[in-house]
Amino acid sequence: MRASTNELLHAAYGQYALGAFNVCNLEQVHGLFRGATEARAPVIVQFTRVMRDYAHPLMLEQLLRGAAMIYPNVTFAVHHDHGDEASCADAIESGHYSSVMIDASHLPFEQNVAATSRVVEMAHRRGLAVEAELGQLKGVEDEMSVEGKDALLTDPAQAEEFVERTGCDSLAVAVGTSHGAYKFSGSQRLRLEVLAEIKRRLAGFPLVLHGGSAVPRDEIERIRNSGGEFDSSASGVPEGDLSQAISLGVTKVNIATDGRLIWTRVHREFFRDHPGEFDFMQPGRTYMKDFAGFVEGKCRSLGAAGKSPTLDHSANPSRNHAAAKPGASASLAKPSASSALKSKRKGRREHPKFAAR
Numbered sequence: 001m002r003a004s005t006n007e008l009l010h011a012a013y014g015q016y017a018l019g020a021f022n023v024c025n026l027e028q029v030h031g032l033f034r035g036a037t038e039a040r041a042p043v044i045v046q047f048t049r050v051m052r053d054y055a056h057p058l059m060l061e062q063l064l065r066g067a068a069m070i071y072p073n074v075t076f077a078v079h080h081d082h083g084d085e086a087s088c089a090d091a092i093e094s095g096h097y098s099s100v101m102i103d104a105s106h107l108p109f110e111q112n113v114a115a116t117s118r119v120v121e122m123a124h125r126r127g128l129a130v131e132a133e134l135g136q137l138k139g140v141e142d143e144m145s146v147e148g149k150d151a152l153l154t155d156p157a158q159a160e161e162f163v164e165r166t167g168c169d170s171l172a173v174a175v176g177t178s179h180g181a182y183k184f185s186g187s188q189r190l191r192l193e194v195l196a197e198i199k200r201r202l203a204g205f206p207l208v209l210h211g212g213s214a215v216p217r218d219e220i221e222r223i224r225n226s227g228g229e230f231d232s233s234a235s236g237v238p239e240g241d242l243s244q245a246i247s248l249g250v251t252k253v254n255i256a257t258d259g260r261l262i263w264t265r266v267h268r269e270f271f272r273d274h275p276g277e278f279d280f281m282q283p284g285r286t287y288m289k290d291f292a293g294f295v296e297g298k299c300r301s302l303g304a305a306g307k308s309p310t311l312d313h314s315a316n317p318s319r320n321h322a323a324a325k326p327g328a329s330a331s332l333a334k335p336s337a338s339s340a341l342k343s344k345r346k347g348r349r350e351h352p353k354f355a356a357r
């Protein structure tokens with residue numbers, strides 16, 4: 001069942017984080033929804049601008065319509081990841097998304113404020129939430145690439161001003177992670193002290209961690225052993241750092257690389273071990289199973305397992321073929337939590353800065 005990104009974020013804040021998984025083919029969608037079913041965890045399904053170009057927005061939309069019917073117990077929000085103004089406008093107009101990310105972090109501060117504000121106005125008019133980004137992550141994701149020298153940590157004072165001026169609903173912060181499989185060099189780790197200062201200034205406001213993949217050593221070794229070329233410095237965010245980040249306001253953790261590493265390992269090993277095979281469904285089945293297991297485990301480590309709202313099947317038939325409206329939400333398990341959430345959201349919308357404290 002579809003849910004509102006904002007409701008999921010505010011229900012999670014300070015207690016657990018939502019896994020936000022980048023997926024764009026049917027094996028990934030099956031794996032994601034199976035994993036979320038097993039963990040009974042709400043999830044955010046996200047498509048980047050490049051993925052929408054790759055698969056076609058309508059194909060992605062139909063995949064999720066199918067998934068919602070096949071896996072009726074999964075509560076999920078649909079998010080457009082790393083959009084520009086044009087792709088955000090398209091996603092908002094499509095009626096298929098609950099939230100969009102405007103990534104204008106490569107622009108100077110004032111231009112980022114202006115671009116984000118324009119998307120916020122457009123999105124809020126239609127009831128969608130907006131994630132913005134301040135600071136820059138290095139690394140490569142889809143066709144976006146930022147050199148290490150251009151990476152910039154988020155300035156906490158600027159973050160406070162940015163949120164106040166733009167009215168965005170969540171903020172992606174650069175606190176030391178990178179996109180891709182090489183997140184840290186040497187002993188470098190997540191900059192928790194920067195996160196702590198951002199939280200002090202923006203208490204109650206959902207922060208988003210991009211580049212949240214763990215890049216497990218075992219996956220890298222198996223890929224190397226089946227012909228892949230990763231060097232041994234490939235590394236990601238350790239689980240322990242994630243739980244500290246959650247206590248410091250991180251409410252959404254973006255995960256793309258880990259899903260791609262599993263895909264690479266499964267297919268490399270399959271074709272290494274079965275050089276005469278050409279049936280994509282055989283490794284495809286393994287991928288769906290392994291990706292589902294990964295999603296389930298990730299939801300557990302983020303604390304989101306068992307947090308799926310109770311579904312009201314009488315009000316929302318699980319096999320309703322009609323398109324879900326953006327912002328349509330699942331009923332939360334505890335009415336008291338739901339009403340507290342509503343008043344908090346309402347207050348925050350009017351006074352984004354002050355009601356958050």
Ligand SMILES: [Zn+2]
Pocket residue numbers: 082141179210211254
């Ligand atoms: Zn990202």
